[in-house]
Amino acid sequence: MHIAAAVYRKAKLFGELVMFSHTLFSLPFAIISMVWAAGGMPSWRVIIWGLIALVAARNGANALNRVADRVFDELNPRTAGRHLPRRLLDSREVMIFVVVNYAIFIAASGMLNPLCLALSPVAIFLISSYSYTKRFTYLSHLYLGFVIASAPIGAWFAVTGQFAFTPFVLGTVVMLWIAGFDIIYGTQDIEFDRSQGLWSIPSYFGLNLALWIAKGLHFIMVLLLLFLYVFRDLGWLYLTGIGIAVLLLLAEHNIIKPTNKRLMHIASYNLNQVISMVILFCTLGDYFLVN
Template sequence: MPDAANPSLFRLAPARIRPYLQLARLDRPIGWQLLLLPCLQSSALAGAAYGLAPRLSDMLLFLAGAIAMRGAGSTFNDIVDRDIDARVERTRARPIPSGAVTERAAAAFLVAQALVGLAVLLCFNGFTIALGLCSLGFVAVYPFVKRFSHWPQAVLGAAFAWGALMGWAAARGALAPAPALLYFGAVAWTIGYDTVYALQDVKDDAVIGVGSTARLFGDKVDLAVGGFYALAFAFAAAALVAASAGGLALVGLSGYGLHLAWQAARLRAARKGDAEVPGALALHLFRSNRDAGLILFGGLLAESLRLALQS
């Protein structure tokens, strides 16, 4: 567990269930946090647009759904990638390639997590249920894309950003330009931060012949990440304009932009002289996107609460 967030806490779990916790990536909470944040941002954006506080029940459902579906997606990815994972230094200790969990047991665990996610989804309105089911295509395709393309990060972005549509849909029972713009921004944000994450595996990926945007951009990776972060900020700003969200929402947007700019600058400095980006720095910058997303959400939430209290 070289990149586990808290390996000592993970080891407190009974030995029998540790491999399943690892399959669900519960030792790496950054995944479900990044999946959850667009949902929360979208809920708060709807609240800021209509002067209503986001529903706590929606946010709690999104939390449960993000944990379940991130776990299901990771388990599915590990089943599909079991042979590739066995050849990559960072992933060869995962439960399936290491033999800690059989493929059959992993498949059963996948179904169980998916059923939890479905149960959560069914708590929403009919439009949101249908919208949520539409995201499964991206989830199903994602593990295969790196075998024939350098753009698996784009497919991951399409899946991870889906919450930017879901939060608004749960609150309003329909979509509008504002959540669509927020979605495109979240896609660009995900491509950026997952490119940073993929820098850890560039050498192994090249040897085994799988693609990533980190490989595609090569010595221009810092500029590419900066470009995607600029797009993420621009679309988020357009979403706020479309929702007529100002005040404290703009403060959150500014903080979000400054955080992304800081990341891009750190990456640029690490690449000075065409040096390789250290894996530890790549992981640190990737994880810091939780804070970037929270800043944007915090501004939107504060603005929605302010308006709700005034009404």
């Protein structure tokens, strides 16, 4: 019982470390991409290995990010309660976790098709390098979005083993969406980032202009979702989902208050998790029930 309890506690700590619940940002768009690529439900083999690859890559990248940022996390009062600053986990065991997850990602990619296997080292480089972009460019938010955009693009490759136009449009939607709410999240650390020489759009452009940039990115995101409505000849339920997503985005931008941690968590995370699920269910409903 003691061993089982210890294993459960450690697994729980790692789940918290990588914020496993935040998989809801990329997973819904990966599922949409799979369904569109397959022209319906993909095979169970593709679904299982594709999801394993997505989760493993995300877990490895998030864990590496925590190791890369551990010094800054200790200094920042907002993040000092995270696992590495509190010594709940140590860097060595987290790096082992990273290596294991990246190995699982490569193995799962190999189980999908040769293209996924060939691109897996490139994907690992991209998702790992994000952790260091804030040290030299305020475009780190867009780079984060670019990295997470690999989920729908990779999902398409997993099904077809081929390049196509649609997944890159869907990936751009994800990139702009993620970058927008990451900018919102970053407004909490404007003074800290400036004091440490860290780059971000809020610390570089200031609060007001940063929020306008976030709005602009989300506006273009919505335009691209509407473009997909026309390009893929989608139906009214998909369009309804986009309408609900727009309302949620407006609510998100209206409740931003960097000094209120609870509101910022709702704006940066909770509402966006709902947005991704609304788009997922409305898109799948549109595909299987309406069209």
